[in-house]
Amino acid sequence: MDFDLPKEAKLVRRTVREFAESVLVPLVDEMEQTGEFPPGLTKQMGDLGVLGLVTAPEYGGSNLGYLARMIAVEEVSRVSAAAGISLQVHHMGAAAIGDFGSDGQKTKYLPGLCRGDSLGTCAITEPTGGSDLLGMTSTARPTTDGYVLNGRKCFITNCHLSDAVVTVAKTGEGPKGMSAFVVEKGTAGFCAGRHERKMGLRGSDTGEIIFKDCLVSREHLVGNEGDGMTIALKTISEVGRAGMAATALGILQACFDEAVKFARERTLYGRPIAQLQAIQWQVADIFADLEASRLLCYQAAWLKDAGRDCAIESTLAKTYVTEAAVRAAKKAVEIHGGCGTMLEYPVQRYFRDAMVCISAGGTAEIGKLVISRAALA
Numbered sequence: 001m002d003f004d005l006p007k008e009a010k011l012v013r014r015t016v017r018e019f020a021e022s023v024l025v026p027l028v029d030e031m032e033q034t035g036e037f038p039p040g041l042t043k044q045m046g047d048l049g050v051l052g053l054v055t056a057p058e059y060g061g062s063n064l065g066y067l068a069r070m071i072a073v074e075e076v077s078r079v080s081a082a083a084g085i086s087l088q089v090h091h092m093g094a095a096a097i098g099d100f101g102s103d104g105q106k107t108k109y110l111p112g113l114c115r116g117d118s119l120g121t122c123a124i125t126e127p128t129g130g131s132d133l134l135g136m137t138s139t140a141r142p143t144t145d146g147y148v149l150n151g152r153k154c155f156i157t158n159c160h161l162s163d164a165v166v167t168v169a170k171t172g173e174g175p176k177g178m179s180a181f182v183v184e185k186g187t188a189g190f191c192a193g194r195h196e197r198k199m200g201l202r203g204s205d206t207g208e209i210i211f212k213d214c215l216v217s218r219e220h221l222v223g224n225e226g227d228g229m230t231i232a233l234k235t236i237s238e239v240g241r242a243g244m245a246a247t248a249l250g251i252l253q254a255c256f257d258e259a260v261k262f263a264r265e266r267t268l269y270g271r272p273i274a275q276l277q278a279i280q281w282q283v284a285d286i287f288a289d290l291e292a293s294r295l296l297c298y299q300a301a302w303l304k305d306a307g308r309d310c311a312i313e314s315t316l317a318k319t320y321v322t323e324a325a326v327r328a329a330k331k332a333v334e335i336h337g338g339c340g341t342m343l344e345y346p347v348q349r350y351f352r353d354a355m356v357c358i359s360a361g362g363t364a365e366i367g368k369l370v371i372s373r374a375a376l377a
């Protein structure tokens with residue numbers, strides 16, 4: 001078994017790390033304070049090439065694959081998990097169109113998404129249907145011209161930043177009664193609503209999408225009528241959960257880096273606290289979680305690149321790594337003593353960011369349901 005990363009993946013890590021340190025580091029404080037995704041960052045990520053990592057070259061991407069994407073999201077999130085979730089949800093939108101869209105849809109939407117003309121997104125969650133997908137109430141009523149969409153999506157990442165939103169609405173009853181659509185900004189009856197203010201991942205754009213008698217032609221149907229549940233589940237489980245795992249992995253790495261740095265620098269009783277055994281145990285716990293998390297993440301991405309089933313492995317990675325990031329962030333705050341609670345130290349942000357990763361992309365309970373079904377099968 002070869003644990004060495006392919007050279008393209010190493011290059012992606014190096015390039016994205018340089019970008020994160022030069023471009024994102026100066027933006028982090030302002031993102032925290034304003035709760036806004038910086039204007040201009042989408043284009044910069046497009047120029048870097050990270051927006052097209054899972055899109056085919058004929059549609060403007062590099063198709064370097066899901067391991068490269070995992071590493072890119074990890075490196076972005078190590079500096080700004082808010083930018084990390086924005087990038088990973090963008091990949092969900094691009095993957096839904098790339099995997100299930102028509103040639104016309106791919107030609108129309110993917111090149112702009114790869115360039116960074118706007119970010120992509122998948123708008124699935126509703127006030128009545130987060131964990132319970134079938135509880136959604138948005139409808140897409142067929143007409144002679146296409147479909148009329150009505151309903152409200154909530155907690156949608158990139159909702160104000162996206163020109164082409166992939167969404168799901170009911171065209172009938174039950175799992176086969178859901179269909180997916182790509183809806184463009186500017187379509188009458190389609191708008192982004194309130195902007196949420198969050199405890200963590202503050203610089204990512206989160207909010208509502210509202211459809212009110214929004215007429216779209218049949219060219220906007222993604223896949224066939226009735227494919228919506230399959231498209232949503234595959235995109236959430238294989239792309240979204242792996243992406244949230246990558247976001248949490250970046251936070252975990254940052255927790256480790258800061259915990260080690262502080263433990264070496266802080267002197268008590270005439271020596272660095274890194275020499276106290278209680279601190280060494282905390283660092284060892286963070287390190288063990290980091291190493292286990294990275295293996296789970298890369299395995300899920302490797303399976304996806306190999307074209308193999310990875311829904312369980314992505315869910316396992318998402319569930320384990322997001323909870324590990326919360327554990328690590330709590331320990332990192334504690335190692336910092338009182339400093340850990342001060343806003344000028346980043347570990348408090350890691351804790352808030354890690355907490356938000358638990359529910360985004362499916363809660364821990366839903367993750368454990370999926371994992372236990374596989375374990376008990």
Ligand SMILES: Cc1cc2nc3c(=O)[nH]c(=O)nc-3n(C[C@H](O)[C@H](O)[C@H](O)COP(=O)(O)OP(=O)(O)OC[C@H]3O[C@@H](n4cnc5c(N)ncnc54)[C@H](O)[C@@H]3O)c2cc1C
Binds near residue numbers: 089129130154366369
């Ligand atoms: C920052 C952020 C970004 C997001 N981005 C997007 C996005 O881009 N697109 C999108 O569509 N959605 C997005 N979401 C929504 C996210 O996917 C949902 O929040 C998540 O699926 C949970 O749904 P909910 O919030 O409605 O919680 P609920 O479903 O109301 O869950 C409430 C509680 O009940 C528990 N629960 C529910 N069902 C069960 C069960 N069967 N057994 C045991 N416990 C259960 C849950 O685990 C949770 O603890 C985002 C969320 C956040 C926080």
